Amino acid sequence: MSRLPEQPGEKISRQRVVRFKFDGTIVEAYEGDTIASALYAAGRRTFSRSFKYHRRRGLMCCSGQCPNCIVAVDGAPGARACTEPAREGMQVEHLNARPGLEFDAMRATDLVGGPFTPPGFYYKTFIKPRRWWPLYEKILRHAAGLGRLREEQQEREWRTEYRRRHADLLVVGGGAAGLRAASTAARLGADVVLVDEGPEPGGRLLIDGRGERIAALVGEVEEARVETLSRASALGYFDGMVPVWQGDTLHxxxxxxxxxxTGTIEQPLVFAGNDLPGVMLSDGARRLMALYSVRPGTRAVVATTSDRGLEAAIALHEAGVEIAAVADLRSIPGSPAGTLKRLGIEVMPAHTVVEARGRKAVTQAVLQRVSGGGEERTFDCDLVVVSGGTVPASSLPLQAGAQSRYDNSRGNFALTELPEGVHAAGEVAGVEEFEAVLRSGELAGLEAAHALGLGDAASRGRVDELRGRLALARDQRAAVAVPPPVAGSRRGKCFACLCEDVTSKDIHLSIEEGYDSIELSKRYTTVTMGPCQGRMCQLPAVRLMAQETGQSLEQVGTTTARPPWVSVPMGILGGRPFEPAKRSSIHGRHRELGGNVKWAGDWRRPYDYGDPRGEALAVHQAAGLIDVSTLGKLLVRGPDAGEFLDRLYPNRFSNLKPGRIRYGVISSDAGRIVDDGTICRLDDESFYVTTTSSGAGAVEEWFSWWLADWAMGVHLTDLTQGLSAVNLAGPRAREIMAKVTGLDCSNEAFAYLDGKRAAIAGVACLILRIGFVGEVGYEIHFRAAYGEHVWDALLEAGAEFGIRPFGLEPQRILRLQKMHILVGQDTDSESTPFGAAMPWIVKLDKDEDFIGKWALEHYAQTPSATSLVGFTLPDGYVPTEGAVVLDGAGSAAGQVTSARYSPVLGKVIGMAWVPSALARDEARVTLSDVGRTVTAEIQTKPFYDPDGEVLRS
Amino acid sequence: MSYVLSCPNCGVREVTDFGFGGEVSARPKSRPTFRELNTYNYFRRNVAGVQREWWFHRSGCRAWFIAERNTLTNEVLFTARPEEVGEAGPGGRGQGGPDGRGEDGPDRPAAA
Known part of the structure; x- marks a missing residue:
C-alpha cells in the first residue's frame, strides 16, 4: 500500500473499508475512495488499453477528463474510475483488452502494425480485395470500441427522472469563482442554481489544502439559499436550457x-512515450495525494511550462516522493523555483522532457534543452509529472455563442466576446490568482443580478471597483507564454490524442494528404473526437497544425464546441419520463390467472392465459371474458354533440336514436382512415365514443382540436382512465348476464347494437351489445375502481357454463374470423374506407360538410389500386404478417396484414391488400413469404358467421 | 430546439410539454378543386419568420391554443386561446398571419 499519513483535506474514512471486485479480484478501499484511487493504492498502474494500439494507459488527470481509466461498472461501460466512488460489492471490469488487461493480443497493432494503421487505415489497409470487406468489418468491429453493452437488458431497467427547473441564474462550476458568484447574486435576491461535477464544491481549492476557504465560501452559498447540485454535470447549452445530469436525474x-x-483543464506535454503509465498531470498527482492520501510514486521527474508543475514538485516532496529532476520550459522559472532550491531541488530552466521509457510503466525519463541542443540527461523514476499549461473549459460558453481568440500571454484560446445573458468568472475567464478569482466571481454575480433588475447603488458602485482591480491584475500579466514544442518525435510515438491514439506523425500525414484545416484533420484523424472531447488534445492538435502549415495558432483556430460536454449514458437522454406503463384496474387478476403479460403500446396486457386456441374456442362454445379497459372512451355532450360527430365522421350520428350504437371510422381530410370505434347515443345531448386502444390519446387530441377550431356547444370528457371495460361474449353470455343483472337481456328486449344502463353485481354499468369477436357479446363499461369486482362476479357466474378469460391473441383470432379490421394493423396511413372494403361507412349524401368529405368524394369515383380482402390457405401454413402479395407478373402488389390459424374453422385465414382486380371471391393470389411461395384463395365475406346471424341472435 | 411556451391556462412550460399542430391556416369553406384540396392537405408555407401556429398542451391541461412564433429564432411573440384570436366560425379561427396569407393547409397529424 502506498497510502500517505493522514492529509489535512483527505476525503477517505480510514475506519471504513469497502470491498469491490476489479476483473474478479477483490480490492480493498476506504470509504471516500474512487475506484482508481483504491486500485492505485493497491499498486495497479495499468487501467486501460488504448483505443487503437492497445497500449497500456494509466491514471493521468484523476479528474474525469482524460480517457485513460474508463471501465465498466456492474456491466455498464463508460465510467471513469478516477471519479466513480468505490462502493461495497461493485463489479468493475476493464475495457478493450482481450484476453486481459495485462496481456492484450491486439497490442500487435502497436508493435508491428504501425505502417498498416495510418489515419484513414480503414480505407487504405482494409480496402483490397473488396470481397474481404465483410471479414474486415468483423475484425474491425471486434477490435474497436470502448466496451460492450450487456446482451440482456431488463425491460426499462433504467429510470430517468426529468426535472424542469426555472431559475434566475445558473452558475456552472463550484470552485472559488462559482461559489462567490452564486452567493453574491443570491444575496441580492436572485433564485440561483449552482452545479458542480465534484462530490462536493471547492474545485481546485480542494487540492490546495484550503479547506477553511472552501468551508467559508460554501457557508455563504448555503446562507444565501442557493440550490447546489453536486456530482452534477452540465451537458451543453441549448438556447438557454442547460441539461444537468446528476445520477438518475436530468435537470x-x-x-x-x-x-x-468552469475553470481550466491542465494540458499534457507531447513527447515520445507520453502515454506510458506513470506519466501523470500535475493536478492528477496532487489529487491522488490531497484527496485520497495516495502516494503517486517514489521517485519523480517533473516537467512543466508554468508554476503549476513547480508547485506540484513541492507537494510531491512534502509527501515524501523523491524528486529526481525538475525541467521548466521557461528560461526563467517562476518563484516556486526558489522554494524548491531551498529544499535542495534544482530546477533546470529551458528544459523539457523528450522521452519516457519503460515497458509496463515509466522507469526512466529523458530531459533535454528546449532548443534541442546540449546534452540529454536520463533519470530513473517511476513517475513523470507533466504540466503543459492550461486551456479554459470554455465549451459551454462557446456553445452559447461566445467567441474565442488565441491569447499569446496565456498560450491558449481565451474567451473574448460573451453573448447576452452569459458571464464567465474565474480561471475560464483567464483570472488565475486566488483573490482575483474571487473578485471575478463576485463581479459576475453582481452583473448577473443587475441584469435581472436586482441590486442597489452600493452594489453598482462595487462593480466599478471590482472591474478596476481586475483590469490592474490583467495588465501585470507576464508578456508571452511559450507554447511547448513536440519533443522527441524521432524517438517513438508522441501522442497528441490519447482517446483515439492519434500521434504527431498522424497529424503530419493528414496534412500531407491534404486535410490541412483543423476541422478536416479532425474528421480524418479523429483527433478531439474521443471521450475527452478535445479537453486534452485540441490545443496540441492546433499547435501541431500550426507548426506543420506555418500558420499562426489564431489562423488555425479551433474546432466547433458542441454538446455533450460530458460523456453521458444514452439512458439519461433517452428515458421515458412521461410514459408510465399503464395497467388496467383488473391487472392483478390477469397475473393471478397466469396471464402472459406483454406490452401493447403503453399498456401491459395479457396476450393469453396459456392456451390462445382453447380460449378462442371457449368463446364459440361457451363464453369468454376479456379485459378491454384499454379502449379509448370519450363522452361527448352538449346541444351540438350530434352535429359535432357528423362533422368528424363520414357517417351520420345526429339521427342515431338514444340507446342505439353505430360503428364509425374516422377519416382525415385526405380521406385516410385515422381510427375506428363504436358510438352509443346515451340521450339527446350525449354520446359515448369508444376508440382503439392505441388511438385513444390521439383521437382525444383530434376531437379537441376541431372543437377548439369550430367552437361548438360541445363538452368533451376523456373517460379512458376512469372507466374499466370487459367484453363478455359467447353462446352462454346471455345466461351469465341473467345471473348478475336484473336487466332483461332477451334478444327482443336487448337487441344487437343496443346500449343500456344497468347494474351488474351492484355496479352501475353501461352495457353495449356489440360483436367484435363474432359471438353474442356484451361490452360492459363501469368505474375503474370496481374492475376486479365486476370481473370476479362475471367469472363466478359463468363458471357453471364453462366461461374462460381470454387474452389479446385469441381476440385477434376471433376478430379476424369476422374480418373486423384493426386500424394500424390492417390499415396504414394510405388506406381509405373504400380500399378497406367499407364504402357503406361513407355517407356522401350527407348535406353537411365533414372531415374528409372532398377527398372521399374523389376516392368514391377513383377505384382503389388495392383492396383489403380476406384469404384462406389450404395447407396449414401461417404466413408472416407483411408477406408480399404478387401480381400476375410476379411483382409486389400488396401485403398480408393479418394471418392466424382459426381453431373453429380448422384452417388458416388472413387479410391482405391485393390488386383490386383480384378482390373477388375465389380469386387466387400468390403470396411470397421469406422465400416460400403459397397460393391463397380470396374471400370477401367474413369467415365466421358471414351474414351476422349469430351476432343478432 | 429548446424554448418555452406560455400555455394560456397553465403558464410557462418547456416546449417538450406541448404538441405542435403546425401553422394555422383555414380549411376551405366550400368544395375545393382537386388541386386546391391537395394543396390544403399536403402543402405548407413553411415560413422563415413569424407565423401563427397551433399548439397542444399535451402534458398539461390538454387544451389547444394559438401561438405566434418566429421560426428563425424560436422567439414566441404571444400565445392565446383560439377564441381570443381572429374571427369565430368553423375553419376560420386564428387564421392567417399578420400578413394575411392564411389560405393554405392546416397541419393535422394523423391521429392513429
Whole structure:
C-alpha cells in the first residue's frame, strides 16, 4: 500500500473499508475512495488499453477528463474510475483488452502494425480485395470500441427522472469563482442554481489544502439559499436550457442568466512515450495525494511550462516522493523555483522532457534543452509529472455563442466576446490568482443580478471597483507564454490524442494528404473526437497544425464546441419520463390467472392465459371474458354533440336514436382512415365514443382540436382512465348476464347494437351489445375502481357454463374470423374506407360538410389500386404478417396484414391488400413469404358467421 | 430546439410539454378543386419568420391554443386561446398571419 499519513483535506474514512471486485479480484478501499484511487493504492498502474494500439494507459488527470481509466461498472461501460466512488460489492471490469488487461493480443497493432494503421487505415489497409470487406468489418468491429453493452437488458431497467427547473441564474462550476458568484447574486435576491461535477464544491481549492476557504465560501452559498447540485454535470447549452445530469436525474435548467465558472483543464506535454503509465498531470498527482492520501510514486521527474508543475514538485516532496529532476520550459522559472532550491531541488530552466521509457510503466525519463541542443540527461523514476499549461473549459460558453481568440500571454484560446445573458468568472475567464478569482466571481454575480433588475447603488458602485482591480491584475500579466514544442518525435510515438491514439506523425500525414484545416484533420484523424472531447488534445492538435502549415495558432483556430460536454449514458437522454406503463384496474387478476403479460403500446396486457386456441374456442362454445379497459372512451355532450360527430365522421350520428350504437371510422381530410370505434347515443345531448386502444390519446387530441377550431356547444370528457371495460361474449353470455343483472337481456328486449344502463353485481354499468369477436357479446363499461369486482362476479357466474378469460391473441383470432379490421394493423396511413372494403361507412349524401368529405368524394369515383380482402390457405401454413402479395407478373402488389390459424374453422385465414382486380371471391393470389411461395384463395365475406346471424341472435 | 411556451391556462412550460399542430391556416369553406384540396392537405408555407401556429398542451391541461412564433429564432411573440384570436366560425379561427396569407393547409397529424 502506498497510502500517505493522514492529509489535512483527505476525503477517505480510514475506519471504513469497502470491498469491490476489479476483473474478479477483490480490492480493498476506504470509504471516500474512487475506484482508481483504491486500485492505485493497491499498486495497479495499468487501467486501460488504448483505443487503437492497445497500449497500456494509466491514471493521468484523476479528474474525469482524460480517457485513460474508463471501465465498466456492474456491466455498464463508460465510467471513469478516477471519479466513480468505490462502493461495497461493485463489479468493475476493464475495457478493450482481450484476453486481459495485462496481456492484450491486439497490442500487435502497436508493435508491428504501425505502417498498416495510418489515419484513414480503414480505407487504405482494409480496402483490397473488396470481397474481404465483410471479414474486415468483423475484425474491425471486434477490435474497436470502448466496451460492450450487456446482451440482456431488463425491460426499462433504467429510470430517468426529468426535472424542469426555472431559475434566475445558473452558475456552472463550484470552485472559488462559482461559489462567490452564486452567493453574491443570491444575496441580492436572485433564485440561483449552482452545479458542480465534484462530490462536493471547492474545485481546485480542494487540492490546495484550503479547506477553511472552501468551508467559508460554501457557508455563504448555503446562507444565501442557493440550490447546489453536486456530482452534477452540465451537458451543453441549448438556447438557454442547460441539461444537468446528476445520477438518475436530468435537470433541465432554464435560467435567465448564466455564469460559467468552469475553470481550466491542465494540458499534457507531447513527447515520445507520453502515454506510458506513470506519466501523470500535475493536478492528477496532487489529487491522488490531497484527496485520497495516495502516494503517486517514489521517485519523480517533473516537467512543466508554468508554476503549476513547480508547485506540484513541492507537494510531491512534502509527501515524501523523491524528486529526481525538475525541467521548466521557461528560461526563467517562476518563484516556486526558489522554494524548491531551498529544499535542495534544482530546477533546470529551458528544459523539457523528450522521452519516457519503460515497458509496463515509466522507469526512466529523458530531459533535454528546449532548443534541442546540449546534452540529454536520463533519470530513473517511476513517475513523470507533466504540466503543459492550461486551456479554459470554455465549451459551454462557446456553445452559447461566445467567441474565442488565441491569447499569446496565456498560450491558449481565451474567451473574448460573451453573448447576452452569459458571464464567465474565474480561471475560464483567464483570472488565475486566488483573490482575483474571487473578485471575478463576485463581479459576475453582481452583473448577473443587475441584469435581472436586482441590486442597489452600493452594489453598482462595487462593480466599478471590482472591474478596476481586475483590469490592474490583467495588465501585470507576464508578456508571452511559450507554447511547448513536440519533443522527441524521432524517438517513438508522441501522442497528441490519447482517446483515439492519434500521434504527431498522424497529424503530419493528414496534412500531407491534404486535410490541412483543423476541422478536416479532425474528421480524418479523429483527433478531439474521443471521450475527452478535445479537453486534452485540441490545443496540441492546433499547435501541431500550426507548426506543420506555418500558420499562426489564431489562423488555425479551433474546432466547433458542441454538446455533450460530458460523456453521458444514452439512458439519461433517452428515458421515458412521461410514459408510465399503464395497467388496467383488473391487472392483478390477469397475473393471478397466469396471464402472459406483454406490452401493447403503453399498456401491459395479457396476450393469453396459456392456451390462445382453447380460449378462442371457449368463446364459440361457451363464453369468454376479456379485459378491454384499454379502449379509448370519450363522452361527448352538449346541444351540438350530434352535429359535432357528423362533422368528424363520414357517417351520420345526429339521427342515431338514444340507446342505439353505430360503428364509425374516422377519416382525415385526405380521406385516410385515422381510427375506428363504436358510438352509443346515451340521450339527446350525449354520446359515448369508444376508440382503439392505441388511438385513444390521439383521437382525444383530434376531437379537441376541431372543437377548439369550430367552437361548438360541445363538452368533451376523456373517460379512458376512469372507466374499466370487459367484453363478455359467447353462446352462454346471455345466461351469465341473467345471473348478475336484473336487466332483461332477451334478444327482443336487448337487441344487437343496443346500449343500456344497468347494474351488474351492484355496479352501475353501461352495457353495449356489440360483436367484435363474432359471438353474442356484451361490452360492459363501469368505474375503474370496481374492475376486479365486476370481473370476479362475471367469472363466478359463468363458471357453471364453462366461461374462460381470454387474452389479446385469441381476440385477434376471433376478430379476424369476422374480418373486423384493426386500424394500424390492417390499415396504414394510405388506406381509405373504400380500399378497406367499407364504402357503406361513407355517407356522401350527407348535406353537411365533414372531415374528409372532398377527398372521399374523389376516392368514391377513383377505384382503389388495392383492396383489403380476406384469404384462406389450404395447407396449414401461417404466413408472416407483411408477406408480399404478387401480381400476375410476379411483382409486389400488396401485403398480408393479418394471418392466424382459426381453431373453429380448422384452417388458416388472413387479410391482405391485393390488386383490386383480384378482390373477388375465389380469386387466387400468390403470396411470397421469406422465400416460400403459397397460393391463397380470396374471400370477401367474413369467415365466421358471414351474414351476422349469430351476432343478432 | 429548446424554448418555452406560455400555455394560456397553465403558464410557462418547456416546449417538450406541448404538441405542435403546425401553422394555422383555414380549411376551405366550400368544395375545393382537386388541386386546391391537395394543396390544403399536403402543402405548407413553411415560413422563415413569424407565423401563427397551433399548439397542444399535451402534458398539461390538454387544451389547444394559438401561438405566434418566429421560426428563425424560436422567439414566441404571444400565445392565446383560439377564441381570443381572429374571427369565430368553423375553419376560420386564428387564421392567417399578420400578413394575411392564411389560405393554405392546416397541419393535422394523423391521429392513429
Amino acid at each position: 433541465q435548467v432554464r435560467a435567465r442568466r448564466h455564469v460559467f465558472a
